Amino acid sequence: MIPPAEAEKLVKDESSQAAAKLYPAYEQTLRAYQGVDFDDLIALPVRLFDDHPDAQERWQNKLRYLLIDEYQDTNRAQYRLLRQLAGVRGAFTAVGDDDQAIYAWRGADVENLNLLQQDYPRLKVIKLxxxxxxxxxxxxxxxxxxxxxxxxxxxxxxxxxxxxxxxxxxxxxx
Known part of the structure; x- marks a missing residue:
């Protein structure tokens, strides 16, 4: 959910520098073909709900329950989308195992399991x-x-x- 202009400010090494330079062209190509990538599938609804609370409320009312599998492999943007969709009702089931986290290279943060307990105090943890x-x-x-x-x-x-x-x-x- 980092726009191309901000990506260059976050550069820490040569490979990040190269990626940041390619990022605007990549985004432009996606738009030219009316395409979206994996990150857009999360970022676009998050932005939509940020900009249009009425749309968020409609989706919250439409989705009575959410099921999230492999929760240990979610990133912060996915967690934000869960919060937006679950709303105050918070009717969801998240299945995850902190010992099976494998997508840190893609921004996944096992700490999201901890955030669930903080943000949803009534959450019940069931160990399988x-x-x-x-x-x-x-x-x-x-x-x-x-x-x-x-x-x-x-x-x-x-x-x-x-x-x-x-x-x-x-x-x-x-």
Whole structure:
């Protein structure tokens, strides 16, 4: 949600400098072809709702509930859009795991999980710690690894599965 003119002011290194120089031409090309990119799909509604509160209110009334999956991979603009759409009613479900955040390179901020709790004090956190696919042996290894991660939420993965040979045997000659 950074306009081309501001992008040049935020340059920190050579690669950012090159991107900032290309940014105006990129935006111009998008507009010439009446195209939008991924970021525009978020930025355009955010701007629309900022400029037209009546449109925001209409959408808030139209969308009774929101479901956001992979919430740990949302960025600040997406969080802002959630807030605009959820409004005061705040009727939404967000599913996310702070240990599975993989889109920081795209601006995703796992801290958005924390913001949810601050901005929606009635929010109920439900930890999905039971795993239905893996054995406890695998989950113990996973728990050992994720214990080294910076944590927003403490969790301990577990399973009812014991180590069972799950390989299928085929009849001879197949």
């Amino acid at each position: 710690e039971q795993n239905y696919r893996s054995s406890n042996r695998i989950l113990n290894a996973a728990n050992t690894l994720i214990a080294n991660n910076a944590k927003l939420f403490e969790k301990k993965l577990w399973s009812d599965h014991s180590m069972v040979n799950r390989s299928a045997s085929l009849p001879p000659g197949t």
